Amino acid sequence: MATSTGPSAPVPPEDTIEALMEHLIAPLLPLRDSGDDLPSARQQELVAKQMHAAVILYNYYHRKQFPSLEFLDFESFCKVASIAKQGLLKYMRHVNRCKEDLEGLNNLSITEELVMEACNVCTALDVSKNFPDVEGWPISKVAVFLVDPTKEKCLLHFSSITQGVWSLVEKVLEVPLQKLEERKVKRDASKKRTSDGPPVCAYETEEDIEHLAFSVVEQETGIGLSDLSILERHVTYSFGHEKESARLYNEV
Secondary structure, three states, X not given: OOOOXXXXXXXXXXXXXXXXXXXXXXXXXXXXXXXXXXXXXXXXXXXXXXXXXXXXXHHHHHHHHOOOOOOOOHHHHHXXXXXXXXXXXXXXXXXXXXXXXXXXXXXXXXXXXXXXXXXXXXXXXXXXXOOOOOOOOOEEEEEEEEEOOOOOOEEXXXXXXOOOOEEOEEEEEEEEEOOOEOOOOOOOHHHOOOOOOOOOOXXXXXXXXXXXXXXXXXXXXXXXXXXXXXXXXXXXXXXXXXXXXXXXXEEO
């Protein structure tokens, strides 16, 4: 019997979302309904982060493979996810409101906020493009793809950022960096973070960002700066916020 070597046909969005909810959300939900008790703030934050990842996985990565699939906007995604896992309704405010409710999108839960943010991220990335144009996007994250000298093994963390998902070594900048200068510049003392002012990014040059990448690896693995070298460096897109980029290093 002949088998097709082409890509498999896409499954309906509802089935995909149900699978994502089962893998990413179900482990965080109680096995039994706890009545009218609302989830703790910590629990809501955990579920919100997982929902953010689920939106990215469907609206960007899955639709990148199957462009014919429907983009699920904020309301659509929340409704489909809540049908798949009714326990999510306790994490939703907007979905539970009547259409006549005037508060609308002004009083979202943290889960709904991150779902909306992830939808905006996916819209900005645009699955129709091979690679999004990140020119001018501020750098909000440093990520390191660490390999061994043979380049046959790499370091990934499981559940360190999103539960149930492998990820690179990463560090989020306190303040997104608008532009990397190619030469080292003298920092103005007034730009340093102070207790009575907003935080200001302490990384202004390529050297600063590279040093941060080395430091993150050393913290995670104990491997010192003298034992590391950069093979490649790239600017790529970040999924944290809309129109933000990440500095990606390939180190050995």
